[in-house]
Amino acid sequence: MNTPSPLSEAGEFRLECIGVRQETHVAKTYLFAHPAGQFRFNPGQFLNFVFEIDGEEHIRSYSLSSSALNAENVSVTVKRVQGGRVSNWLFEHMRPGLQVRASGPMGQFSCGLEPETPLLLLTAGSGITPAASMLQSLADKASTCDVLLVHFASSAQDMIFREHMRRWVEALPGLRIVPVVTRHIPGAGWIGPVARLSSDLLRALAPDVAQRHVYCCGPGGFMDLATLMLKQMGHPPDGVFIESFESAREDDNIGSAAEAGSAQFTVTFAKAGLTASVDAETTVLKAAKVAGARIQTSCGKGVCGTCRVRMLSGTVEMKHQGGIRQREIDQGFILACCSRPTSDVVIEK
Numbered sequence: 001m002n003t004p005s006p007l008s009e010a011g012e013f014r015l016e017c018i019g020v021r022q023e024t025h026v027a028k029t030y031l032f033a034h035p036a037g038q039f040r041f042n043p044g045q046f047l048n049f050v051f052e053i054d055g056e057e058h059i060r061s062y063s064l065s066s067s068a069l070n071a072e073n074v075s076v077t078v079k080r081v082q083g084g085r086v087s088n089w090l091f092e093h094m095r096p097g098l099q100v101r102a103s104g105p106m107g108q109f110s111c112g113l114e115p116e117t118p119l120l121l122l123t124a125g126s127g128i129t130p131a132a133s134m135l136q137s138l139a140d141k142a143s144t145c146d147v148l149l150v151h152f153a154s155s156a157q158d159m160i161f162r163e164h165m166r167r168w169v170e171a172l173p174g175l176r177i178v179p180v181v182t183r184h185i186p187g188a189g190w191i192g193p194v195a196r197l198s199s200d201l202l203r204a205l206a207p208d209v210a211q212r213h214v215y216c217c218g219p220g221g222f223m224d225l226a227t228l229m230l231k232q233m234g235h236p237p238d239g240v241f242i243e244s245f246e247s248a249r250e251d252d253n254i255g256s257a258a259e260a261g262s263a264q265f266t267v268t269f270a271k272a273g274l275t276a277s278v279d280a281e282t283t284v285l286k287a288a289k290v291a292g293a294r295i296q297t298s299c300g301k302g303v304c305g306t307c308r309v310r311m312l313s314g315t316v317e318m319k320h321q322g323g324i325r326q327r328e329i330d331q332g333f334i335l336a337c338c339s340r341p342t343s344d345v346v347i348e349k
């Protein structure tokens, strides 16, 4: 596999919406013009967006769904989720002329522009968006790479990029697409497979799966199952790449655990003047919640970089997944969601 080219600096910029395209009854693609007119990213990467809604800032990470070879415009494709503040606001209010703040690109989930190893893109729901960027980029590059896209949607009407799939197949001689629905709806006109992800299905669709690099994106349960199955099928783990933006669930028991006497370290939030006593298993992000300090968060897994904070003193064990650069670590920054204290810690916040 080619190593993706160096990532751009993750400074903040403004994007102007120049188009909105309805993809399904609950998903839209938002097309943005980049102010500099030149935007470089690797297919599969994401941007962090800051949305100001009713005077409140909300940060969300969205994978780019457009071609990495289109330097002028970028797009993201977002499915509205029930109760989702930002996805519903976007669906109802985003229109050409509106501007949003963004930063990035970020993330290591990329097949690059010239993959040398056959690919399996295994996606579900809106997890198809980074795969769309990969396929559109490969199409624009006239790639002959062997690619298999297996995409799961709950029903035919929920299948994002159904129209694009035909175009990708026409443009990419090495591409095979297997769209699968998990629910049969009588009268929906679906003639493809109706199934759930299983090792039998995967073996039938991709008997050579062990020879492919697998890029997997979808809901957490889907990816957990996929990675477990691939492991059981003997797929080398260094050939499996996953992407998830499911928000971390906060553990409501943390405060009481600390109060019960298991506290080992003090995490202080200097500017807020707040402190929490937590054990060594508690992340700085959770310590902030216990203390009442506010840290923006998105992926909760050390991927997106949203929760980056400066540590003024102390030490932590940080297990990130590419959401922070070594240069930032050298400058004293940590990702709060995946850093656990190994001493008393003072955070600038």
Ligand code: FES
Pocket: 296, 297, 298, 299, 300, 301, 302, 303, 304, 305, 306, 307, 308, 323, 335, 336, 337, 338
């Ligand atoms: S919230 Fe994404 S890296 Fe911490």
